[in-house]
Amino acid sequence: MNKIYYLASCDTCRKIIKNLPKDNNLAFHDIKQTPITPAELDEMYQLAGSYEALFSKKAQLYKSMDLKNKALTEDDFRKYILEHYTFLSRPVFIIDGKIFIGNTQPNILAMMKALGQ
Template structure:
C-alpha cells in the first residue's frame, strides 16, 4: 500500500450520498470528508482523481468517468447535444460542483466513483479489508 488514505468527496444536500456514507459506515473510519458545495474541488484534486481513474481503467477517459451526465445542468446547458473533450469535462467539473459524479471515495490508491450498487459494495469490501 503506497499511499494509505481515506477520502470522500460528497454533497451534503444529496440524500444518496448520505445513504451510501451511512451504508458503508464512513463514521467508523478516519475519512477526510469534503463537501464539494462548501469546499470546491481544486484542479489538483480533480487531476489526482483522474490519474487514479486512468490507472484503474485505461480504456475509459478519466474526466468523463468522473462527470455526471445526470446533473440537471447537463441538459439545461445543452451539453447533452455537444461532443465534449476530456478538457471540457475537466473544466465543467471545476466550474460546477454538481458535474462531479458522486460520491467519490479514495481508499488508499483506489478510486470509487458514483452511487451504483456494485461501487458501494466495492467500497464496503475495501473498508472491511482495512480492519
C-alpha cells in the same frame, strides 16, 4: 489519506455515509462548501483514467446547458467539473489508492469491501 467527496444536501450521499462503518477513517469533503481544487481533480483523474469517468451526465445543468448534444473533450469535462460541483459524479471515494465513483450498488459494495466491511 482515504477521502470521500460528496454533497451534504444529496439524499443518496447521506444514505451511503450513514451506512459507512463507524471507524471508516475517511476525510469528508463536501464539494459544495469547499469546491474541489484542480490538484484534487487531477488526483482523481490519475486514478480514474479519464475526466469523463468522473463527470455526471445526470446533472440537471448537463441537460439545461444542452451538453448532451455537444462533443465534449477531456478538457471540457475537466473544465465543467471545476466550474460547478454538480458535474462531479457523486460520491467519489479514494481508498488506499483506489477510486470508487458514483452510487451504483456494485460500486458501493466494492468500496465497502475496500474499507474492510
